Amino acid sequence: MITLFKNKSIEEKLQTQYQLLMEEGDKLLSTNQPESVKKYKEARRILNQLESLKNAF
Numbered sequence: 001m002i003t004l005f006k007n008k009s010i011e012e013k014l015q016t017q018y019q020l021l022m023e024e025g026d027k028l029l030s031t032n033q034p035e036s037v038k039k040y041k042e043a044r045r046i047l048n049q050l051e052s053l054k055n056a057f
Helices: 010-029 033-056
Strands: none
Touching: 010 033
């Protein structure tokens, strides 16, 4: 049986979330710097999760 939709792994989901937060942070940097810093901090937290996930294997 052929699967039409591939389920994303946890790593892929975190990577997508990281990229979105970094893009939002970049957009906010020129208009709302405190919000931009919050987005970057959240992105860094997700990056740390990705690194720990990679180190676990």
